[in-house]
Amino acid sequence: MTVSNHWQYSDEILTNSLRGLVRTNPDLKYLAAERVVYSSSSSKDKVAILSGGGAGHEPLHAGFVGKGMLDVAVSGQVFASPSVKQIYSGLKAKKSNKGTLVVVKNYTGDVIHFGMATQKVQAEGYNAKLLVVQDDVAVPRSKNAMVGRRALAGTCLVHKVIGAKAAQDGAKATLDEVYDIGQRVNRNLATVGASLDHVVIPKITTEENSTNEDEDGSDSDEEVEGLKPDEAEIGMGIHNEPGIKRISPIPDINDLLDEMLGYIFSKEDKERHYVDFDDGDEVALLVNSLGATSNLELFAIQNYAVQLLRKKYGIDPVRCYTGTFTTSLDGPGFSITILNITKAGGKEIKECLDYPTDVPAWNCHVSSATWENALGDQAVVEEPEEIAHPKLPTSNVKFDSKLFREMLTEGSKRALEKEPKITLYDTVAGDGDCGETLSRGANGILKAFRKNSLEETDAVKSLSQLTDLIETKMGGTSGGLYAIFISGLANSFKRQEEQNGKGFNVGINAxxxxxxxxxxxxxxxxxxRKGDRTMMDALIPFIEKLDTTKDVKKAALAAHEGAEATRKMNAMFGRAAYVGKEEFKQFEAEGGLPDPGAIGLAAILSGFADAYSKN
Known part of the structure; x- marks a missing residue:
């Protein structure tokens, strides 16, 4: 059993961490309400670069904000994507006359939330593009056809190149040009990691958790079964996702590196050969600590890797970077990243890699002039009013307020009742946070009703408020999916009102x-879609049955049956797609392990149906 060696914290660690970071470089500012770090000096006449993701990977991403790299970084809680509202705040914090390139690691929650925020500013007429980084070779082609490769330490090389491209030569590059060079780097990146154990999420007291509604909870408190004392795992992801294989006893570092590099360079391994390397190609080597591998070891590993590259592959890296760039909290491991400089763009790429930057995580010099203009506590700024209290759309589409309250209340209670079972399922099939995520959303709704802070009559305004509440309280992938769906409901009612030319009372057909x-x-x-072992297996049958029967009870039953059917399905999305089937055997007596998200949604819908039938 893995033992946690984390320090104890009396208040919210992430906020304190980001406050500490901005004091290392006086150019940085911190928007505390949304956990956004941005450069105060970046010009509006250059392409802006925004990136971010869950905490726990520091110094990625906030550590790369500054001159010559990122302009903005947005942080979620540990291993959980930031919300659309946070990302939107980051986009607003540093708008550029040339637009913004949004860089995101290829994880479902990140892609959803950063994609939604990008579309939101695009709808407002702002020029923005989304670049999704994928560099992990541990995920074979047969699995990544649906989910794609994960993103690892190669992300920071993407940051370095695109940041330089946007800043150099008088910032003349266009958004399309910066995006193009980022894509070229992305296509020519390959990373593989190795670790001695899984990481344990620290138990952290937050500023809000006295209500048990807003605690971090982004990952389960349950400890993942760790490796044996004399065992190593190759290809483990940065959120404890399973790797390619476990090896015992722990091999000599030369043998380990030989196998790791084989996954990058071997053309015979069709499952993992993503980047071509030809004779004469120039490459960059990045050796990265996952959090707990010492610098003493890292530089030794780099030297062993260079020797092996020369001896076995005839490659002498023209750029070497070693340090802590992308961690998995205090993970006892490291990763090796190879960038094919030649195929990514040759001289142009080298010039971008060499371009001066003062960001904290690149260990670059900060000038005396910058320190003389230190901002101190002024780096923490107030949240703009337009973000803190956004204007919500309104309509003359009316809910039955009594029915609306009763349905949401009963659905929330069902989610809370089901939470222990959902958490158990997700501890095996996912990252253990599904039950807690639903609980945070349910508690948030019940609290809003107790405070009478949720509009209960205007359907469009109600659902818009509910979207923001769910997105804020739940977080993670589930929060994003629920928020997208609820926002879609609001938009549809608004369109129906416009098409009708007048308001109406919501009925079954609408x-x-x-x-x-x-x-x-x-x-x-x-x-x-239906059949992929996700919450869609409950949602789609519910909508289809309601469409044909107009019977809410029958529709809720269809959702329940759809959720139960996931016990016999193979996972196609999320972290469950990486879990071996042997992990599911403990649930054979129940008929198999169901998808936690589908079970949770079915429970909510059953609560809706029971409340509806009583009215």
């Missing part, structure tokens, strides 16, 4: 139309 429209919206953000 609801079915809104549900179908919202599903279509959701399908723009996820490739999951």
């Amino acid at each position: 609801t079915v139309t809104a549900l179908k429209d919202a599903l279509a919206t959701l399908e723009n953000y996820t490739r999951a």
Whole structure:
């Protein structure tokens, strides 16, 4: 059993960490309400670069904000994507006359949230593009056809190149040019990691958790079964995702590196050969600590890797970078990244890699002039009013307020009742946070009703408020998916009002139309469909049955049956797609392990149906 050696914290660690970071470089500012770090000096006449993701990977991403790299970084809680509202705040914090390139690691929650925020500013007429980084060779082609490769330490090389491209030569590069060079680097990156154990999420007291509604909870408190004392794992992900294989006893570092580099360079391994390397190609080597591998070891590993590259592959790296760039908290491991400089762009790439930067994580010099203009506590700024209290859309589409309250209340209670079982399922099939995520959303709704802070009559305003509440309280991938769907409902009711030329009271037909429209919206953000072992296996049957029968009880039963059917399905999306089937055997007596998200949604819908039938 893995033992946690984390220090104890009396208040919220992430906020304190980011406050500490901005004091290492006086150019940085911190928008505390949204956990956004941005450069105060970046010009509006250059392409802006925004990136971010869950905490726990420091110094990625906030440590790379500064001259010559990122302009903005947005942080979620540990291993959980920031919300759309946070990312939108980051985009607003540093707008550019040339637009913004949004860089995101290829994890479902990140892609959903950063994609939604990008679309939001695009809808406002702002020029923005999304670049999704993928560099992990541990995920074979047969699995990544649906989910894609994960993103690892190669992300910081993407940051370095695109940041330089945007800044150099008088910042003349266009958004398309910066995006293009980022894509070229992305296509020519390959990373593989190795670790001695899984990491343990620290138990951290937050500023809000006295209500048990807003605690971090982004990953389960349950400890993942660790490796044996004399065992190593190759290819483990930065969120404890399973790797390629476990090796015992722990091999000599030369033998370990030989196998790791083989996954990058071997053309015979069709499953993992993603980047071509030809004779004469120039490469960059990055050796990265996952958090707990010492600098003493890292530089030794770099030297062993260079020797092996020369001896076995005839490659002498023209650029070497060694240090802590992308961690998995205090993970006892390291990763090796190879960038094919020649195929990515040759001289242009080297010039970008060499371009001066003062960001903390690149260990670069900060000038005396910068320190003389230190901002101190002024680096923490107030949240702009337009973000803190955004204006919500309104309509003359009316809910039955009593029914609306009762349905949401009963659905929330069902989610809370089901939480222990959902958490158990997700501890095996995912990262253990599904039950807690639903609980945070349910508690948030119940609290809003207790405070009478949720609009209960205007359907469009109600659902818009609910979207923000769910996105804020739940977080993670589930929060994003629920928020997209609820936002789709609001948009559909607004369109129906405009088409009718007047307001109306919500009935079953208008609801079915809104549900179908919202599903279509959701399908723009996820490739999951019925049969893929996700919450869609409960949602789609519910909508289909309600469409044909107009019977809410029958529709809820269809959702339940769809969720139960996931016990016999293979996972196609999320972290469950990486879990071996042997992990599911303990649930054979129940008929198999169901998808936690589908079970949770079915429980909520059953609560809706029972409340509806009583009215």
